[in-house]
Amino acid sequence: MSTGARTVRHADVVDYDLVNPELNAEARQIRETIPMRGDPGDLTEYIRAWSEDDVIDGRPCRAFVVILKTRGCTWALAGGCTMCGYANESAWSKVSEEQLVAQFERAWRGYRDEELVKIYTSGSFLDRHEVMPGAQRRILETIGRAPQKVAFESLPGFVVDDTFAPLEGLVQRMEVGIGVESCNDRVLRDSINKGHGFATFPRAAAICRRHGVSVKAYLMCKPPFLKESDALRDCTATIVRAAPHADVVSLNPTNVQGRTVVDALFRRGSYRPPWLWTLVQALLEGRTAAEGEGFGGILKSDVIAAGQDRGARNCGKCDERVVGYLKKYKDTQDKRFLAMCLEKVDCPCRAEWQLVRELGPLIPAYKDL
Amino acid sequence: MLETAARDGRGRLADWTPCEGLSVRSPELIVPTVGLVDVPAWARVVVTQAPAGRAGVVELVSGGTWFHPVDAEGLVVAAPQPGPTGQVQVLRVGEELAVFHDAGGWASNPTSAVPSLIEARRQATPGRLLWAPALGSPADYALWTYLGADLFDASPLLLAATRGQALTVDGPLPLEDAERLLGDGEEWDVQRLAQHNLEAARRELALVRHHIARGALRALVERRVYAAPSSVEILRRFDREHAHLEAAAATNRGGPLACMTGESLWMPEVERFRRRVRDHYEPPAQPDILVLLPCSRTKPYKLSPSHRHMQRALDESGIRHRVHEVMVTSPLGIVPRELEDVFPANAYDVPVTGRWTLDEGQVIRDQLAALLARRTYRHVISHVDAHTQEVIAPVLPEGALHTAEGRPASFGDCVRLRDALRQVQEADPAGKDVRALGKARKLDDLRALASFQFGPEAARALTRSAFCHGRMPYVKLEEEGTGKQLGMTTAERGTISLTLEGAARIAGIEGYRVRIQDFELKGTSSLFAVGVEGADADVRPGDEVVVLCGEEVRGVGVAQMAAEEMGVMRRGIAVTVRHTARRGEAGT
Numbered sequence: 001m002s003t004g005a006r007t008v009r010h011a012d013v014v015d016y017d018l019v020n021p022e023l024n025a026e027a028r029q030i031r032e033t034i035p036m037r038g039d040p041g042d043l044t045e046y047i048r049a050w051s052e053d054d055v056i057d058g059r060p061c062r063a064f065v066v067i068l069k070t071r072g073c074t075w076a077l078a079g080g081c082t083m084c085g086y087a088n089e090s091a092w093s094k095v096s097e098e099q100l101v102a103q104f105e106r107a108w109r110g111y112r113d114e115e116l117v118k119i120y121t122s123g124s125f126l127d128r129h130e131v132m133p134g135a136q137r138r139i140l141e142t143i144g145r146a147p148q149k150v151a152f153e154s155l156p157g158f159v160v161d162d163t164f165a166p167l168e169g170l171v172q173r174m175e176v177g178i179g180v181e182s183c184n185d186r187v188l189r190d191s192i193n194k195g196h197g198f199a200t201f202p203r204a205a206a207i208c209r210r211h212g213v214s215v216k217a218y219l220m221c222k223p224p225f226l227k228e229s230d231a232l233r234d235c236t237a238t239i240v241r242a243a244p245h246a247d248v249v250s251l252n253p254t255n256v257q258g259r260t261v262v263d264a265l266f267r268r269g270s271y272r273p274p275w276l277w278t279l280v281q282a283l284l285e286g287r288t289a290a291e292g293e294g295f296g297g298i299l300k301s302d303v304i305a306a307g308q309d310r311g312a313r314n315c316g317k318c319d320e321r322v323v324g325y326l327k328k329y330k331d332t333q334d335k336r337f338l339a340m341c342l343e344k345v346d347c348p349c350r351a352e353w354q355l356v357r358e359l360g361p362l363i364p365a366y367k368d369l
Numbered sequence: 370m371l372e373t374a375a376r377d378g379r380g381r382l383a384d385w386t387p388c389e390g391l392s393v394r395s396p397e398l399i400v401p402t403v404g405l406v407d408v409p410a411w412a413r414v415v416v417t418q419a420p421a422g423r424a425g426v427v428e429l430v431s432g433g434t435w436f437h438p439v440d441a442e443g444l445v446v447a448a449p450q451p452g453p454t455g456q457v458q459v460l461r462v463g464e465e466l467a468v469f470h471d472a473g474g475w476a477s478n479p480t481s482a483v484p485s486l487i488e489a490r491r492q493a494t495p496g497r498l499l500w501a502p503a504l505g506s507p508a509d510y511a512l513w514t515y516l517g518a519d520l521f522d523a524s525p526l527l528l529a530a531t532r533g534q535a536l537t538v539d540g541p542l543p544l545e546d547a548e549r550l551l552g553d554g555e556e557w558d559v560q561r562l563a564q565h566n567l568e569a570a571r572r573e574l575a576l577v578r579h580h581i582a583r584g585a586l587r588a589l590v591e592r593r594v595y596a597a598p599s600s601v602e603i604l605r606r607f608d609r610e611h612a613h614l615e616a617a618a619a620t621n622r623g624g625p626l627a628c629m630t631g632e633s634l635w636m637p638e639v640e641r642f643r644r645r646v647r648d649h650y651e652p653p654a655q656p657d658i659l660v661l662l663p664c665s666r667t668k669p670y671k672l673s674p675s676h677r678h679m680q681r682a683l684d685e686s687g688i689r690h691r692v693h694e695v696m697v698t699s700p701l702g703i704v705p706r707e708l709e710d711v712f713p714a715n716a717y718d719v720p721v722t723g724r725w726t727l728d729e730g731q732v733i734r735d736q737l738a739a740l741l742a743r744r745t746y747r748h749v750i751s752h753v754d755a756h757t758q759e760v761i762a763p764v765l766p767e768g769a770l771h772t773a774e775g776r777p778a779s780f781g782d783c784v785r786l787r788d789a790l791r792q793v794q795e796a797d798p799a800g801k802d803v804r805a806l807g808k809a810r811k812l813d814d815l816r817a818l819a820s821f822q823f824g825p826e827a828a829r830a831l832t833r834s835a836f837c838h839g840r841m842p843y844v845k846l847e848e849e850g851t852g853k854q855l856g857m858t859t860a861e862r863g864t865i866s867l868t869l870e871g872a873a874r875i876a877g878i879e880g881y882r883v884r885i886q887d888f889e890l891k892g893t894s895s896l897f898a899v900g901v902e903g904a905d906a907d908v909r910p911g912d913e914v915v916v917l918c919g920e921e922v923r924g925v926g927v928a929q930m931a932a933e934e935m936g937v938m939r940r941g942i943a944v945t946v947r948h949t950a951r952r953g954e955a956g957t
Contacts, residue, residue, distance in 0.1 A: 269477025
């Protein structure tokens with residue numbers, strides 16, 4: 001991968017040795033049914049914007065969030081990841097620099113002095129074919145230096161020196177979120193069809209550091225075809241491998257999003273989202289091991305659709321309490337809350353979770369496992 | 370080694386001997402070794418990561434997951450790499466075991482359950498037991514066995530226990546109810562629940578095996594599926610698909626065939642009978658008067674008091690040789706007299722209320738309409754009760770007479786039937802030589818029976834230049850001139866058993882041929898599956914088949930396996946042979 005190249009092309013962000021052709025073909029086929037492909041609507045209209053609570057440098061703050069309607073993630077357009085439903089919110093047609101800036105300016109009217117600004121695109125903010133360099137610059141100029149931090153997301157392949165150079169000084173601080181998912185290239189290829197290997201992440205993280213940009217690593221807990229026992233092993237290991245390169249590590253339980261390979265499995269009965277117990281255990285084990293190697297950053301898990309069929313869940317009776325402990329841990333970054341959760345929430349479903357992990361390697365099936 | 374001891378539907382008692390002195394009879398439960406509960410003493414198969422040489426137990430050894438594979442030796446179950454989600458993956462373990470990967474996942478959605486199980490069963494071939502992982506509970510073992518699964522595992526039982534569910538053949542019971550209804554007053558913990566579920570599974574699988582041995586699995590399935598709508602749905606979808614179940618269903622087996630539910634209307638044996646009547650059967654050519662008669666509880670009908678009365682009326686009319694007698698019934702629709710000794714017409718047992726359901730009525734009309742489309746009768750006399758008359762009226766031709774005013778077997782109605790026939794004969798007389806007509810009719814009826822059994826082309830070949838004597842169910846078919854016997858009907862099967870001469874007449878016609886390698890069958894014996902090269906696709910257990918080597922007839926007998934098993938199975942009897950011919954003896 002030529003990180004120093006002036007322009008980043010599709011071939012530069014996809015490593016074909018890490019593409020599973022069958023899963024990619026299926027993901028592509030499933031995405032053919034995305035409604036926006038028929039009618040992307042008004043291209044000067046953003047998808048959504050809202051204000052929410054967040055944390056900045058360990059203290060609570062307000063965050064302004066906007067989701068822009070771009071042409072979409074370059075990898076999703078080619079097939080893409082098995083669990084990602086963001087392609088449902090892409091225009092699937094060219095969105096010009098002017099249109100993107102118009103979208104952002106419309107959304108920005110709702111800005112109320114939040115300290116943190118998060119810009120999501122269902123793809124990569126740093127992909128010049130998705131968000132043109134002019135649009136990147138003009139959007140950051142609009143935001144200006146008032147907010148403490150601006151966060152966006154990108155495939156690691158688009159994180160190159162030349163991308164950051166024209167953006168320098170426009171805002172106070174930048175944070176790039178990168179979907180690391182797993183440190184295991186077999187998972188990245190045969191479960192997620194990520195399109196690139198783990199090695200791209202430390203490389204991209206180093207470039208961010210060089211430009212004073214913070215790094216947020218998104219990790220995936222239990223992508224498809226992994227058993228619960230596999231998931232715990234995989235995400236614990238990934239926390240340890242990713243932590244040294246990240247300021248923030250966010251462990252995301254796979255939730256079942258529409259028009260994805262995971263959704264096809266789920267609807268048949270062949271996928272169960274991870275147990276909340278697995279998240280708690282992975283965070284505890286991962287944090288303990290990472291701290292042993294000097295990690296002092298933030299490690300958290302924001303559980304989307306917790307307790308629901310399509311999200312991480314336990315038995316339904318203890319979900320709220322476990323999510324409560326996860327939140328307490330997230331806010332304090334004190335891992336004793338994780339240990340306390342395992343100790344205090346003495347729900348009978350622990351026996352099922354234990355059994356599920358024992359059965360995983362024994363029973364050649366995905367259902368419930 | 371794998372040998373099938375009994376079959377019913379796709380359910381089979383198959384004896385698996387993975388190694389000397391160790392044998393398992395399907396359907397059976399595979400118990401995973403987990404901390405929750407000890408492996409029960411009765412377990413015959415376990416799946417484990419730590420094989421311990423358990424005595425008398427088949428140990429399947431887990432090769433881990435694809436994410437985390439582990440080294441293993443023995444009968445290793447290795448997880449597959451992820452593939453496209455719509456692709457059924459069947460793993461092979463050793464020589465005689467196949468695993469329908471994630472069967473539980475595939476089966477949890479009825480729309481994917483049917484095609485995936487059919488595909489898995491096809492990939493596994495009958496030569497391997499099929500394990501359906503993560504599938505099955507006491508309430509649906511009968512169903513899944515009937516549809517083609519041979520082995521189940523205890524994972525759903527153990528998971529149910531951790532969720533506080535006691536499994537029964539009627540579905541799950543919550544823990545509190547189970548303690549109260551099934552327990553001895555003690556509190557049940559999760560281990561006790563797990564033991565209960567394992568025991569419930571052991572019992573039900575023993576019962577399923579018992580029903581297969583008795584040829585009564587379908588009836589058990591129909592009772593069990595009413596535990597859950599999804600089970601009924603899956604059975605209905607498989608019945609609608611038909612081919613999968615029909616391909617393994619015997620064409621003839623002893624015992625009554627209980628047809629008690631709405632589902633019975635579509636069981637493979639029944640639907641196959643109806644299809645053969647519609648598609649293969651050629652009605653006898655000579656009779657030009659169709660008489661529709663009611664069915665009877667006694668089978669075959671002719672042995673019932675009501676049919677004796679009605680047959681006497683037919684005899685007294687003096688023109689019974691002009692009459693084609695066809696019984697109106699459910700679930701078979703119509704049964705021509707020539708077929709009343711044939712399975713399942715001779716064996717079905719249906720609840721009789723005097724009213725047909727709407728579905729039964731439709732089936733009757735469809736079958737009758739098919740007969741009337743194939744054959745134009747000069748006269749149609751309907752001698753059925755008023756309700757049945759209402760049901761069939763829409764498909765009867767104009768001018769059809771209805772001769773039953775009350776009960777069709779009553780004296781008055783029998784007289785009306787007799788008189789109506791006499792009037793037909795007066796107004797529209799046919800030939801006078803009753804003896805000659807009667808004899809010709811016998812061959813005519815046998816040809817009709819043969820068309821149902823072997824198809825119309827073979828029926829013509831078999832009955833060309835031949836004559837019949839005897840009375841059903843003991844009619845002999847002989848060659849004109851030589852007097853050589855071609856075949857005969859028997860009471861047990863109601864169909865035609867062939868001689869070598871008879872076999873030679875149909876040996877050139879695709880349908881019921883089994884091909885063997887070049888060896889001689891000895892005396893009256895058995896042809897073993899290992900000697901079979903292949904069989905015509907229509908062959909089912911119970912079918913009369915011709916054993917061929919090349920073009921040469923080597924024997925004739927009754928198939929004991931379906932076509933798909935022959936040539937795949939390496940043990941077991943393929944054909945019980947009645948007559949054998951030496952090399953070069955019988956000709957073609």
